[in-house]
Amino acid sequence: MSMDPALTTTSYAILGLLSVRPWSTYELAQQMDRSLGRIWPRAQSKLYEEPKKLVRLGLAEATKGAVGRRPRTVYTITAEGRRALADWLPRPSAGPVLESEQLLKVFFADSGTSADTLATLHAARAWAEERNQGNVAAGQAYLAGQGPFQDRAAQTALVGRFLTDYYRLVATWAEWATAVVQQWPDDPADAAPDPSQIAETLRRANWSGGAARGPARAGRRLEARSP
Structure with a gap:
């Protein structure tokens, strides 16, 4: 199957989740936030529209139901959807896109004070530590054989290693940059x-x-x- 112009990387992310098991729209949004949100963050409104598009394209099926009085739609990948996902995997991919408000503030540090930059670097280190706590918990769960979707641990471990090294990089860089900025004068514009x-x-x-x-x-x- 050739790639439909209506399909985006987010479409394939949803297809990938559906290839693991059927999900309701709410569960898909939760799963995207819990796992894929660290590597492919998207607005929840977008996540609620994607499954409907996959159904229109014949890549997923929707089953109506209810939880108590609340209506519930569960999405299941179709055979055509699995073929589309398999066709997408070997195609050339774009590299990571770095987006960091903290780095942006450091880049323009000379418009503020050194204290401002030190606060930003402290926040960067705290962000890395907070994110890494999830990695530690996940690693411990998988080692104990109790990770979410333990049968996919081999694939999950590859992404987990990348995220672990990335958070460690941010923390290490923040420590180094803090030591540098601590030697700056109060006005970063005067730093040599x-x-x-x-x-x-x-x-x-x-x-x-x-x-x-x-x-x-x-x-x-x-x-x-x-x-």
């Missing part, structure tokens, strides 16, 4: 760049090898000339 820090960033950028070797050598030369 440290050539050794720039050289170290260039050295780290060389992790991928060949393409970055030139800048890395330039960084070492910069470091050698620095006082």
Whole structure:
């Protein structure tokens, strides 16, 4: 099946959840918030529309029911939906998109005070710690054989490792940046760049090898000339 122009990455995310088991609309929204929300956050209003679209396209079926007096619709993936999901998986994908209000504030730190930036960095570290608590709890549950959808632990562990390393990166960066900003004057606009820090960033950028070797050598030369 060729990709229908009406299908988006969110459509395939919902299809992926339906491939695990049938869900009501409310359960889908909960599951997106609990798990996929960390890697594909979307507004709840969007999540309530996607299953209906999948039904229109023949990729899912809707069954009407009720919980007490409340109406309830449960969605189930169809054979065509499973084929669409399988066809989507090997296609080239876009890379991650970074969106961080905290980084934006650090980028424009020279319009405020160093104390403002330190507060932002403290919040970044706290955010990483809070997010990582969920990772710790999930890892403990899977090790005990009691994780949600334990039969999918092999796939979940790959994403869990990425998120764990990402939160650790944010925390480590926030600690390093805090130590740097603590040496700044009260007005960040008066802060002087440290050539050794720039050289170290260039050295780290060389992790991928060949393409970055030139800048890395330039960084070492910069470091050698620095006082």
